[in-house]
Amino acid sequence: GAPKQGGILRMYHRDSPGNASIHEGATYSLNVPFMPVFNNLVIYKQDEAQNRMDNIIPELAESWAWVNDNKTLTFKLRQGVKWHDGKPFTSADVKCTFDMLMGKSQQKFRQNPRKTWYEQVNDISTNGDFEVSFNLKRPQPSLLALLASGYTPVYPCHVSPGDMRTHPIGTGPFKFVEFKANESIKLTRNTDYWREGRPYLDGIEFTIIPNRSTAILAFVAGKFDMTFPTEVSIPLLKDVKSQAPNAVCVVEPNNVATNIIVNSSAPPFDNIDIRRAMALALDRKAFISIMFEGQGDVGGTMLPPPNGLWGMPKEMLETIPGYGPDVNANREEAKKLMQKAGYGPDKHLAVKVSTRNIPVYRDPAVILIDQLKSIYIDGELDVVETANWFSKIARKDYMLGLNLTGNAVDDPDQSFYENYSCGSERNYTNYCNKEIEKLFDVQSQETDIAKRKKLVWDIDKKLQEDVARPIIFHARTGSCWQPYVKGVTIMSNSSYNGYRYEDVWMDK
Amino acid sequence: MAQKSDIVLEVKNLKTVFFTNSGLFKAVDDVSFTVTRGETLAIVGESGCGKSVTALSLMRLVPDPPGRIVGGSVTLEGTDLLALDEAQMRAVRGNRISMIFQEPMTSLNPVMRIGDQIVEAVRLHRNISSKEARSIAVEMLRLVRIPEPARRAKEYPHQLSGGMRQRAMIAMALACRPALLIADEPTTALDVTIQAQILALILDLQKELGTGLVLITHDLGVVAQTAQRVIVMYAGRKVEEASVEALFAAPKHPYTRGLMASIPAVPASGVPAPARLNEIPGTVPSLVRLPQGCAFAPRCKLAIKRCEAEYPPLADWGGGHLAACWRAEEVAEVA
């Protein structure tokens, strides 16, 4: 039927985000509750599951254009938009936002995790109050994709980063009301929203419930209209289905790749043979069947099709060592490599597998250790507290690490530069291959999608063959809502971009 | 002998045993006696011979397990106490029959004020206000010669001296003016002047109320001064019973005889005290492995073959003087 106005959407939240400033966070714990407060220049269509270039629509921008040999991206801005505190929105706000992201302004973010996204941006220029241009060093078609991410809201100039962390002001469909750490986050309808008739909801209330079982039980008991998006694991999904058969549930990939980070700067994994053997020993299907009861995806760096835009086709994937269907044959090969490196049935290699003390990290690590046993590697789990994890990795104080890499947008630029370029802060393995890096730039500048795909596949294959950072699988998770909740779309190739909630309504 | 109607307490063939892991312990074995109104019956005997257990049996307070009254009857003012249910017995305890326990230190509740403990005893059986009860309590403390009774009433047992504690016990036991008072060594912790006062007090109250008194004591002097009749116990059995005069004049059991001889005397002027006291050699036998015959035989100078084989029955040797000895008539002469 026709959307109805009104109602407060009750949702639980999986944990308490550190602050309320999307730009200072790197977790969708922040995006989910605070995306509704903001608008981007452009955004992925919120009612389509797959994020694609051609799905990007203007938001605070009315239109955009690539000019100057594709080196300048110019936006025409919407007029008459007001910040939640009543101040008008202008191009200055856009400039402020991105200057700050590039670290060029007086005021600084406490942390600025996506600074690298704007590496190719020279500067931002404005032309009057309602036109703004991004001037690039070289063409980068996927900049638009990055700008369409839920991670890229426009911030007001007149509010300090500190205030944005505690009381965010945006132009979005919902206004921030309050955030009680560990307790709740409340948003209310922005009656002055520039988009007529939106949002439908009177407000959104998040109750923070870190304990999953309690949260799911509460959902089943009808205390919530919706689960936290993508937080229902496959086993729990069965549970929800059996207890609340009417609930609507979807299972989608969330573009988080579980991978092994290998310390190739120190023995034994400085030996490519051992790295290869390890890659060959992986039984990806087993991981998926244990973790997702079969509902996960095998792939390379990029999320595999059909949900992923850039993943290698199956045939190509199976040519990569370790991806072949015959696990035993792979392992035989792996054993040979191990023997070549001097290990065998009576000389096992002892390694430590470090990982964070969170089930989604720990569980695959346990499986990994078990699988490594088949090739003379005795793994021992080394659980590291989150607080110490990154510094440990950064110190290279590990042998193998089991890691999760989430991709904000399904775009190679974001993924490759961040994780595989020499010297990138998130390139934990210090993998550095100048040739491949050149290929990164080539694909980045390619405007023809089909050609670019080819390039990306080749890069991805090479990365896997080099055992740079073996990808084990791409996770899938579920989200559920009560049948009367309408207009929810869970993105199928990203878990960061689909939470504007201006189209959501309740049929009650 | 007193008339039937005057009988306050009649104990018949009382048997109390302890079931212990080392065997059956016959603490009280076939003991009978009666107490009439206003009469004082003294029970004497070697320590450990079952005097306290007898008293506890009368109150039905023998710890169970391991103890159990396994036979006989206890009739108080016509009711068989052993047949009462626990609630009925409660109404009797502390009211019609009350007891002064042997060890005042541990018999008083350490966390309750003395006064409150007496008040409780009074209010359990009498329907009066706590204020009245309190004044009765203070009055009782005064009666037992506790100085500054009002203040002492507010003190805790550990703040009193041993004698005062004992007096507090007495006050508690007498608070309800019972028909039968069992006093288990009530004055051992007192000095003689106070002992005289207390005994006089107990006897006064006894006379006034017609209370029957069972007095358990070691002090034969006290027995001589207070009791009308005496029971002598040995190893759980009554071995002799007589009026006090008869007993002191001519004991008919060698054990009694030995006791008498052991009494030290305050030296009267001019008479030098004997260096050593007479004593009965040997010790009380274990109550588990009692000899077949007379339990006293191994320590007895008069013992004959028969004593070891056969337990002598309690026989009346004239004038209600009962004694359980084959050679009762020779006892006085031998000595």
Add this chain to the structure above:
Amino acid sequence: MAAIDFDVELRRAGAHATGGWRRVLFMAQRHVLGAAGLVIMTLFVLTAIFADFIARYDPLTVDSARALARPTLAHWMGTDSFGRDVFSRIIHGARISLAVGIGSTALGGTIGVIVGLTSGYLSGWVDLVFQRVSDVLQALPLLVLALIMTAALGPSLPNVIIAIAIPLIPTVSRVIRANTLALREQPFVEAAKSIGMSEMRIALRHVLPNTLAPLIVLATAQLGSTILTEASLSFLGLGIPEPYPSWGRMLSESAAEYVRTAPWLVIFPGIAISLAVFGANLFGDALRDILDPRQRG
């Protein structure tokens, strides 16, 4: 008067039970629950010792093919989501859970007794200082300590044991101290002093045995609760790390996801924990009764 069967009564009092075995048997009959507790504890300890022989599968081997199998003849208690045999994991888990339980109780208990005795017996300044220290320990909540320990040292078995043992110290020492304070005033302590016993010896010979009853109750209760504490720590992700099967973690992690879909994952570790705690406590109660001389009749 109902007839009294002397033999039965004597038997009940244990008069027939002379000599070693008969005595033990008698005690077992007299304290049925305690005997049950002892049997349970013994079984668990044996299980822990001979885990390698009892377990039918390797507790760590992952097998996706048999994941989440229901209890069958092959897998008596089913398998977990990794396809690991739950029975084998529980058998091996006994080692860890008992190590935590016994280890931390023994550690915390011993220190607690020493502190409590010294503190209560010597009183005065020693008492004040010890009590302040135990105040400090007590004011640091268990989980704060555990968090800090695991963060600083990594979550390992010894660290978990220490982290759980520390908060036991003030608990035990306070109970012991309270008892000691009362006992110190007892005449038999004075008597011991009068024969020239050293304070230390009085504390050990006279005061300690008289605090044994509460101590045993407390220790066995704590033995159980430390196993539970480990479970709680696991629930918070701070217990013994994967893949070693501590009961607490088996329970706490399955509880969330599988309580309805694969209940055997939750039921069996739960039963193991409860049984162990139960056994320890039952045994403790009985031991308390047996050690009380006044109960011996």
Add this chain to the structure above:
Amino acid sequence: MSEVLLEVTELKKHYPVRAGVLRRQIGTVHAVDGVSFSLGAGETLGLVGESGCGKSTVARSVLRLVEPTSGQIRLDGEDITHLSKTALRPHRRSMQIVFQDPFASLNPRMTAGDIVGEPLAVHGLATGKELETRVAKLFEQVGLRSDQMKNFPHQFSGGQRQRICIARALALGPRLIVCDEPVSALDVSIQAQVINLLIDLQREHGFSYLFIAHDLAVVAHISHRVAVMYLGRIVEIADKDDLFRNPRHPYTQALLASVPIANPLAKRLAPLVDGDVPSPVNPPSGCAFHTRCRYAMERCKTERPALLDAGDGHQVACLLNAGTGRSQ
């Protein structure tokens, strides 16, 4: 008498009395208020007096089981009043006490044998089998069966418990035994045994006793000298014969007259003194006994009589007859 073993001078022990929520001190119990006496080696000093007059407190102070408020205690010429606990320990061997309350002074969780053997073990005098035989011997000495060694205190009768206490005190073979009413719970035959035992031991080993009892007959039997206490003070002290034959203090006289005689034909239970025992918190002014004394004079209310020699070492604290007390 030969050399002095124990000398107590001006011993005082005051306990605070507290009341109210804040338990403020509202007064002082003058439990012992200036007691002096001496005890020679091989001598027995009997200590009698009103209950609550401070006898036990004196006894416990002598052994330093309570810390005296003031005064001095010398054992063998050595001042032990201020010795530290450790320094005191060796002296403990030479002085022992038999407590007034036998049950409470026995550890409920130890067997009788262990209790009696403990002093020997503590001082390392015997171990193992030897310990056992010595304990068995001690049991026998006090009239207990050696098969009772493995029983617990609650399994004994009151008198038996008292004997356990005596055995424990005897174990160390001390030179001084403080007996705080050691026989009041015993029946006369056992009492006779115990007293004979004490006398024999004294003859053999030259023990000294500070013997507290209510039973004047017993005291008369065992003592060489007797001290009479009243309300924290000694009111009369003399050789036994002298005291019993010629008591000078009215309180002593009352005491002697109150002893029940084991002869039913000579009834004389009428109490000779009456009136309330005064409280040690507010002791009467002057002579503490004046409130109950038939012979009290006006002076007695204000003047506290000193303990003066009335001839032949017979000391008395009474204002009658110029400080020599009342002669009968």
Add this chain to the structure above:
Amino acid sequence: MFAYLVRRLFLMLVTLFGISVVIFFLLRIVPGNIVDILFAAAGYVDPADKANLEKELGIDQPLIVQYWHWIIGFLRGDFGYSYVSEKPALQEILPRIPITARLAGLALLFSASIGIPLGVISAVKQGTKLDYTLRVISLSGLSLPSFWLGLLILTASVAMFGQMPIFNPNPKTWLEAFATYAVPAAAVGFRSAALTMRITRSSMLEVLRQDYIRTARAKGASDAAVNYHHALKNAILPVITVIGIEAAFLIGGLIVTETVFNIPGVARFLVEAIRWRDYPIVQNLVMFIAVVVVFANFTVDMLYAVFDPRIRYTD
């Protein structure tokens, strides 16, 4: 007594000072600080930015100086700002304290009001079926992990009533408030009650054999009067001790319950703050808890004297 109180108060301050030192330095021993975590969470390591932030938060100063600033602030009532939420620490802590306090209070009430009577009954009926039954029930309370019990309660209530008791921050009626706290408190209290019961039982058994109990019986006192009036009062000391310990334990130990029932109390908050290395919150919160614990202990000590006149605190 007054002198004792003054000294006691002084000692409490000493204790609090000790706790402040311990918690302060313990926290610093643990590797990682808020800045590490913030930067790590963002997967972003820029040493200059990190140093800047450390400077901004003042955690680059020598430890002694940091400690001094904290303590001086604490004494002046300035509790600093949470590193994470950037709100005043007091504002974060204060609203959570009553929640946990209520929960703990209710749990203790539950524990005492059930544990003590059952303990008495079980002791009095020692060896009977009733005793066995009560002990088995109480032991099952001790044997169930509290999170497990909590989950069970939640699951059962959803399965049976299709409803679950979940924390209601603004209860309207008294009943609602009770419902909000009662179930979680019962889940905690069950364990606590079991412990209380066992200690009560043990202590009562000790007392019931005493002579003065016999005296009370001899007065004709009813079983109830004997058990509750005479015996319990003598047996209560260890029980008070245990309840006191539980009280102290509960303030910081409710974390699991707070997690399962999703109650925004201090315990869960504290763990969260430790995870974030949010020093101002952890330090001040621990100090608050410490104050509570220290007072709980003090109360227990005073209660000793109330219940047992033989214990006196002098000089």
